[in-house]
Amino acid sequence: MKQKPAAVTAAPETAAALTDADFQFIPREGKAADQVVRPSVSYWADVFRRIRQDKVAMASLAVIAIIALMAIFAPMFSPYDYSTNDLSAINQPPSAEHWFGTDQLGRDLWARVWVGARVSLLIGLGGAIAPQIVGIFIGGISGYFGGWVDMVIMRVIDVGLCIPELVYVTLMMLLLGSGPAAIIATIAMVGWMGAARFIRGRILQFKNREFVLAAKAQGAGPMRQIFRYILPNILGQQVVSITAAIPGAIFMEAYLSFIGLGIKSPMTSWGQLSQIGSSLFRTSPYQLWIPGAFISITILAFYLFGNSLRDALDPHLRD
Numbered sequence: 001m002k003q004k005p006a007a008v009t010a011a012p013e014t015a016a017a018l019t020d021a022d023f024q025f026i027p028r029e030g031k032a033a034d035q036v037v038r039p040s041v042s043y044w045a046d047v048f049r050r051i052r053q054d055k056v057a058m059a060s061l062a063v064i065a066i067i068a069l070m071a072i073f074a075p076m077f078s079p080y081d082y083s084t085n086d087l088s089a090i091n092q093p094p095s096a097e098h099w100f101g102t103d104q105l106g107r108d109l110w111a112r113v114w115v116g117a118r119v120s121l122l123i124g125l126g127g128a129i130a131p132q133i134v135g136i137f138i139g140g141i142s143g144y145f146g147g148w149v150d151m152v153i154m155r156v157i158d159v160g161l162c163i164p165e166l167v168y169v170t171l172m173m174l175l176l177g178s179g180p181a182a183i184i185a186t187i188a189m190v191g192w193m194g195a196a197r198f199i200r201g202r203i204l205q206f207k208n209r210e211f212v213l214a215a216k217a218q219g220a221g222p223m224r225q226i227f228r229y230i231l232p233n234i235l236g237q238q239v240v241s242i243t244a245a246i247p248g249a250i251f252m253e254a255y256l257s258f259i260g261l262g263i264k265s266p267m268t269s270w271g272q273l274s275q276i277g278s279s280l281f282r283t284s285p286y287q288l289w290i291p292g293a294f295i296s297i298t299i300l301a302f303y304l305f306g307n308s309l310r311d312a313l314d315p316h317l318r319d
Helices: 043-053 055-077 109-145 147-162 165-176 180-206 210-217 222-258 270-279 286-313
Strands: none
Touching: 043 055, 043 286, 055 109, 055 286, 109 147, 109 180, 109 222, 109 270, 109 286, 147 180, 165 180, 165 222, 180 222, 210 222, 222 270, 222 286, 270 286
């Protein structure tokens, strides 16, 4: 039996339909070939552009800026001093005279909340920056020199990380006493080990790169190689680390003050106000809700801004 020939598939008509009018030719000479389609921008300019286009980042930054400005200027224009007692106005709820009410000694909570914001934000910034400074120094030495120096430092860090953080905090606060400086030093003693491990890893990643070896061949010393050539390449990651550490430092201050190891009267902070308000929660709940709300809003704003900043600085997400 004679087999029928297989059916031949018709060629697509797409190719036949294309003409010269569908293409745009650029001449070899002329201004069209040299026209810049998109202007070049620097790394940090692109980072700022990404942040400006991120609505969450801008909203979080606006909240942080408002709280910081109120902490600076609000107590100056308050008619009441944050530490002055008024026994005739004890535990008054929020009113036109006292916007946030008064505490158990008749002190104006509006003034105390914003003075406390100064202390809490100061501890947040100091507690985020101090561990990074210590970590850069120790981690830089460990990663650059290597050998037995690296081994000793890393074993000390491994042992230190095995000890519960609460033990460090309690011992340091008992030794140093209360106050913002003591809390910042305590946070630095707890947080420098993680920062040092991070810096060590980045130093090991960059110290054998060509531009670092070229600087070394030209006579640059270890400190110049680290601070001039290596650290600028990880500056973005450090900024993200500091931003992410601020909420933790604010929460640490609130926790220490809440358990009685932090800020003492007459100085005040959001943590101390929360500790005082917790004892009066049944009769005057506003004394706990107001500082607690500011702690939560500030921590959330820093977390959201830190996430947006991390995305803006991530080279894998760049266009």
